[in-house]
Amino acid sequence: MSRVSPNVHWELGAVTRAQREERNQHPALVVWLTGLSASGKSTIATGLEQRLFADGVNVARLDGDNVRHGLCGDLGFSHEDRTENIRRVAEVAALLHELGHVAICAFISPYRSDRELARSLVPPDRFIEVYVKCALSVCEERDPKGLYRRAHAGEIRGFTGVDDAYEEPLDPELVVDTATLDATRAVQAVYETVAARLGAKASAQARAAD
Amino acid sequence: MSRVSPNVHWELGAVTRAQREERNQHPALVVWLTGLSASGKSTIATGLEQRLFADGVNVARLDGDNVRHGLCGDLGFSHEDRTENIRRVAEVAALLHELGHVAICAFISPYRSDRELARSLVPPDRFIEVYVKCALSVCEERDPKGLYRRAHAGEIRGFTGVDDAYEEPLDPELVVDTATLDATRAVQAVYETVAARLGAKASAQARAAD
Numbered sequence: 001m002s003r004v005s006p007n008v009h010w011e012l013g014a015v016t017r018a019q020r021e022e023r024n025q026h027p028a029l030v031v032w033l034t035g036l037s038a039s040g041k042s043t044i045a046t047g048l049e050q051r052l053f054a055d056g057v058n059v060a061r062l063d064g065d066n067v068r069h070g071l072c073g074d075l076g077f078s079h080e081d082r083t084e085n086i087r088r089v090a091e092v093a094a095l096l097h098e099l100g101h102v103a104i105c106a107f108i109s110p111y112r113s114d115r116e117l118a119r120s121l122v123p124p125d126r127f128i129e130v131y132v133k134c135a136l137s138v139c140e141e142r143d144p145k146g147l148y149r150r151a152h153a154g155e156i157r158g159f160t161g162v163d164d165a166y167e168e169p170l171d172p173e174l175v176v177d178t179a180t181l182d183a184t185r186a187v188q189a190v191y192e193t194v195a196a197r198l199g200a201k202a203s204a205q206a207r208a209a210d
Numbered sequence: 211m212s213r214v215s216p217n218v219h220w221e222l223g224a225v226t227r228a229q230r231e232e233r234n235q236h237p238a239l240v241v242w243l244t245g246l247s248a249s250g251k252s253t254i255a256t257g258l259e260q261r262l263f264a265d266g267v268n269v270a271r272l273d274g275d276n277v278r279h280g281l282c283g284d285l286g287f288s289h290e291d292r293t294e295n296i297r298r299v300a301e302v303a304a305l306l307h308e309l310g311h312v313a314i315c316a317f318i319s320p321y322r323s324d325r326e327l328a329r330s331l332v333p334p335d336r337f338i339e340v341y342v343k344c345a346l347s348v349c350e351e352r353d354p355k356g357l358y359r360r361a362h363a364g365e366i367r368g369f370t371g372v373d374d375a376y377e378e379p380l381d382p383e384l385v386v387d388t389a390t391l392d393a394t395r396a397v398q399a400v401y402e403t404v405a406a407r408l409g410a411k412a413s414a415q416a417r418a419a420d
Contacts, residue, residue, distance in 0.1 A: 014256050014271060046224050053225045060309050061224060070331075071301040074294075078392075084284075091281040092302060099270050100237045101309075 018090035020100030025060045026198045028097045028120050031190070033106040034115060034169060035132030036161050037147055038139040040178040040186060044132060045106035048194065051103055057198065060096045062089055063106040077158055083114050090118035095123050102194065110160045112167040128197060129172040130190055136161045136178045230310030234268045234406045238307045240332050243316040244379060245342030246323060247357055248349040250388040250396060254342060255316035258404065262312055263404070267408065270306045272299055273316040287368050293324050300328035309331050312381050312404065320370045322377040338407060339382040340400055346371050348389045373405035 021027055031048070033041040042063050052059040068075075075081040086109050096103035102117045109115050119127045139161065142146045151159035158164045169175075174193045195207055231237055241258070252273050259298040262269040274414055278285075284290040296319050306313035314345045319325050329337045349371065350358040361369035368374045379385075386396045 014270070015259050019263070049225050059225070062305075066305065067309070070304065071298055090296070093307070094280065095276060095302070096309075097271075098276070099306075099311075173302070190302075206234055 003056050017098050017100060020058075022190075025116050026102070027126065028058055028100045028192065029102045029126050030093045030097055030118070031104045031128045031130065031194055032093075032104065032109070032115065032118055033104070033130045033132050033190075034087060034109045034172075035178075036134060036136060036139045036166055037092060037108055037159075038142045038144060039132045039134040040176075040183065041106040041108075041132045044176070044178075044186050044190055045104045046175070047183065048104055048190050052104075052194065055195075058101050059104065061104045062096075067092075079111075079158070079164070083111065086111075086114040087117060090114075090117050090121055093118060094121035096127060102198070107112070108160050110164065110166045110172070115169070115185040125197075128174065128193060129169055130193070131169040131172040131175045132137060132178060132186075133168075133175050134178045148154075184204065213280075217330065219272045226311060227308050230268075230403045234310050236267055236312070237336065238310045238332075239312045239336050239338060239404065239407060240303045240307050240328070241314045241338045241340065241404055242303075242319070242325065242328055243314070243342050243400075244319045244339045244382075245388075246285060246344060246349045246376055247318055247369075248352045249342045249344040250386075250393065251316040251318075253393050254386070254388075254396050254400055257393065258314055258400050261401050262314075262404065265405075268311050269314065270311040270314070271314045272302060272306075277302075284340070285400060287366075289321075289368070289374070293321065296321070296324040297327060300322045300324075300331055302374065303328060304331035307336060312408070318370050318376070320374065322380070335407075338384065338403060339379055341379040341385045341402070342388060342396075343378075343381040343385050344388045 011200065015060050045061055045063055049059050049061045067085075067089060071092065072085045075085050086107060089105060089107060093103045094132060105118070109118075115129060119129065123194055143149055147156060148162065150156045152164040160166050174190065176189050178186050179180050181189065227238060229250050233302070243255055245251050255271055255273060259269050259271045277295070277299055281302065282295045285295050296317060299315060299317060303313045319328075323341060329339065353359055357366060357369065358372065360366045361372040370376050384400060388396050388397050391399065
């Protein structure tokens with residue numbers, strides 16, 4: 001196979017992010033939702049995904065459900081494994097960003113340094129950290145999967161908020177308090193922040209949908 | 211946050227692959243290029259990406275360049291690490307398939323069982339294995355990065371074709387022999403196979419472009 005065929009334009013290189021963004025008519029982004037278990041991250045992520053998809057945005061969503069059984073199926077919940085889990089997710093999010101997606105990531109991601117790594121993999125204006133804030137006592141009361149109960153019973157070790165630290169974001173782009181906002185309003189708050197970053201297209205469609 | 215809001219349709223679930231495929235007007239696929247180092251996989255992958263993008267296909271490309279420094283940056287080239295490398299790539303390809311992409315993967319992927327794993331992660335009609343065939347002697351002659359020379363000099367261990375096995379595909383969807391086909395024809399051969407699988411849309415555009 002010839003490695004030099006100057007007249008064949010597709011050999012000049014890969015399809016660029018700029019080409020993809022031009023086709024999509026919006027910039028790529030990483031929207032990173034962090035917070036305690038049962039704080040509402042997945043609900044917000046799914047709602048946001050639906051809203052953006054309806055706007056014609058090229059949206060993707062990553063959460064425990066689609067990585068913990070696959071890409072990160074070899075990892076547990078030790079400090080080291082949590083960090084490796086978030087490192088891989090951050091790399092996939094950066095890849096999705098290169099592919100022009102608005103990549104929504106919903107992970108407890110308890111350690112500040114792991115979230116900073118995720119941020120560092122895309123340009124500064126392409127990362128939106130959303131702190132899905134909720135008092136531990138409220139999360140423990142919701143406890144939809146009985147995980148807090150099991151953690152307190154000693155059946156699960158290293159559970160965030162019980163016997164492992166959650167390091168609150170120091171300077172997130174947005175804080176959504178789900179102890180006071182219901183799901184619809186929480187999605188709306190994140191949606192507005194994302195739409196503003198996506199610019200004219202998504203904003204106009206959002207207004208038209210009002 | 212309320213976990214039950216039956217009137218809010220976006221809480222019914224995530225955006226599905228079917229919804230994405232309907233918007234894209236083509237099915238998602240994984241196109242897996244396997245072959246020796248310097249067989250021409252990356253050239254074909256890049257050319258195919260450009261062709262499909264020009265057709266309006268939602269295409270993605272994975273190769274060593276975008277995973278070896280990031281997602282798989284912790285892995286070397288031992289048998290075990292190669293298998294883990296391909297496992298992660300296969301999982302990301304399956305994720306891209308779920309997102310509606312035609313995911314082009316270009317990796318030596320020397321072991322049959324690793325490629326079979328990749329195939330198993332998507333429905334049977336969604337995987338196209340392309341054997342980018344090229345005589346070892348031809349690859350060694352091309353040796354664009356001097357890797358064969360270094361492997362023969364003992365500076366690189368476990369190099370596919372020199373001191374590690376390449377297990378040829380037994381029943382690939384397509385074989386492209388790059389010792390006899392030039393780059394343009396090799397891309398065309400893969401493109402035609404992919405376009406046929408994508409159905410009417412891509413085929414019609416391919417004819418219009420002739």
